[in-house]
Amino acid sequence: MTGQEQTEIERKYDIEGLRPVPSLLGVDGITAETAEEPVILSAVYYDTDDHALARNRIVLRRREGGGDAGWHLKTPADEGRTEVHWPLDIGGADSAEGEPIPADVLEPVRAIVRDRPLTPLARISTVRTAVRISGADGQALAEIADDLVSASDARGGTYRKWREWEAELLGGAPDTRKKRTRLLDAIEQELLAAGATPSTSVAKIARAVGVRSLTELSTAEMLPGLLPAAALQHPDSAGAIVVGALRELTATLIANDPLARADAPDAVHQMRTSVRRLRSVLAVYARLFEKSAVTDLRLELGRLGVELGRARDAEVRGARLAGELAGVAGYPSGYPTDDAQTRLVGGARRDYAEGLGAVRSYLLSPRYYRLLDSLERFVAWPPLTSRAERPAAAEIARDLERAVGVLARRTSAVTDADAPEPALHEVRKAARRLRYAAEAVAAAQPVAGGPATEPAARPAKKAAKKEAAKRAEAAARFAKHRRGYARLAKVAKPLVKRLGDRHDGLLYIEELDRAAQAAHEGGENTLVYGLLVARAERLDETVPVVLCEAERAVRALKRLIRDL
Known part of the structure; x- marks a missing residue:
């Protein structure tokens, strides 16, 4: 069951003593106030033992009481947070605490929690007295909640109590971000004048466990054998750039996961592309890392790509x-x-449904979860070789030159190949690998010296500013090289598309031939199959034509490589 989604935009304030919530009548278009009856809200918050949700600024809770009792999942958004809500009895779950978290609730965060158990992080009880404020049109603009909070840290054993005010926008709030901010600013001005102060924690759960932000709970895994990573201490190094690219691609893959599970439009395609990009970067810049680690990752990513490919090809x-x-x-x-519609389109849709089911099963498998574990560990503490310490511009240029060389050799091999079609397919794969590897470093930023997930202990502000300035300077120096990488990718991209479209067209014609044979045996009229084949065949897709285009692209790429 898909949850009900909404955007939560709110601000929190600390308040001492028994000061009442001030009247907001006349503030920025507020014309009415309606006091609600007090309610008691009881919530249990969950996370893995290593705070995987907190590390990603995600909150999962089960709440009783009030008008929105149920399971709530909150994730970061461009403005506020995205909250997804399910009823307490989702999936036939018992409404009592202690029952397993429903699968529907876990589905959007499976790539983060994987198969690790989730246990209570904190229990929070809130006595809420709310005032709903409305505008001239009668629409509810916001709710001001006066909360008396009692919280117990389920793992640390600490009990805490406090009072806070919460200003949350409702459905009648202004329709532009600028106007919404102005309304919240106007409300804030009145609340501060009444004695409130901005909250010391961004969320109740953070305060319940004694931190200002949930990310403070996360701790980096320490791998002494890989510390320190010398290459990552130098933002001009090849390792700093390529690891930065791999971290971004890993984050993209994890973000693709819930969309693919939910069969969102184009989601399987996007996830498959992320897999291909990761494999390409690992292949082209393999010499920066220990060979066995790269081989293992590429093997497992390849397996994931196969699963995604079956569904995508049918789609x-x-x-x-x-x-x-x-x-x-x-x-x-x-x-x-x-008849052809039923056989061809209906058959493809059945194949897609079966492929999607296989993808969903694979995304729930221990093998997939261990791949994600390995990827995160790899980008957090990369097994770098001494090459990774070399200057980025020169080392990346050498690796891209090798990739162009591979493409050139595969292109030359087509002429003498006994089977030119498989040989052309190898050209396509080499061109795609080059394109993705070049695009990755064209966009990547040099990483910081530590892992992607920073330890709770942070460096002094002065040292942090100095380090940030150092990396900004390195990024500026590297900018001119990025343009060269982008030009390489721009030349490779149309070749990849040309060869890809041609390859897909050949497979399409083969599928039509098989379907026509089956239709003939089934007594169906097969004239339309011949017409479809005729429409699919193109004179400009012969081997000599596309090979000429590939050779022309290789010459252009060699010229660009010399300019890097």
Whole structure:
């Protein structure tokens, strides 16, 4: 069951003593105030033992009482937080605390929590007295909650009590961010004048466990054998740039996960692309890392790519067949399409449904979870070789030159190949690898010296500013090289698309031939299959034509490499 999603935009304030919430009538269009009856809210917050949710600024709770009792999942958003809500009995779950967290609730965060158990992090009881404020049109603009909070740290054993005010925007709030901010600022001015101060913690759960931000709970895994990573201490090093690219790609892959599970539009494709980008970067810059670690990661990423590919290929085939059949619908009646629609489009959609089911099963497997563990460990504490300490510009240029060389050799091999089609497919893969590797370093920022997840202990402010300035200078020096990498990718991209479209077209024709044979054996009219094949065949996609284009691209890439 998909949860109900909404955006939560709020501000919190500490308040001492028994000071009442001030009246807000007349403030920025507020014309009415309605006091609500007090309610008691009881919530249990969950996380893994290593605070995986907190590390990603995600809150998972089960709450009773009030109008929104249920399971709540809160994730960061551009403005405020995204909150997804499910009823307490989702999936037939018992409404009592202690029951397993429903699978539907865990689905959006599986890539983060994986198969690790979630246990209570804190229990919070709130006595809430709220005032709902409205505008001239009667729409509720915001709610001001006066909360008396009692919290117990389920793991640390500490009991805490405090009072806070919470200003949360409601459905009638202004429709632009600027106006919403102005309304909250106006409300804040009145609350501060009444004696409130901005909250010392961003959320109740943070305060319940004694921190200002949940990210303070996270601790980095210490791997003494890999510390310190000398290359990562120098923002001009090849390791700092390539590890930065790998961290960004790993984060993208994890962000793709819940969308692919939910079958969001184009989500399987995007996740498959993330896998291919990771494998390409690991392949082209492999010499910066220990060989066995790269080999193992690429193997497991390849397996994930295969699972995603089955569903994606069926999705593409179905979309193309539907479009082509629609294109021949206006042809003479001698080309009936109903049977072909059922066999071709219906078959592709069945294949996609089966492929998506296989993807979902794989994304719940221990093998997939261990891949994510390995990826995060790799980018946090990369097993770097001495090459990673070399200047980024020169070392990256050498690796990209090697990638262009691979592409050139594969292109040359097509002419004498006994089977030119498989040889052209190898050209396509080499071009794609080059493109993704170049795009990755064109966008990457040099990483900080520590892991992606920083320890709670932070350096002094002065040292942190000095380090930030150092990395900003390195990024500025590296900017001119980024433009060169982007030009490489720009040349490789159309070649990848050209060869990819051609390869897909050949597979499409083969599929039509098989389907036509099956239709003939089934007694169906097969004229439309011949028409579809004729529409798919193109004179400009012969081996000599596309090989000429590939050779022209290789020459351009070699010129660009000399300029890096």
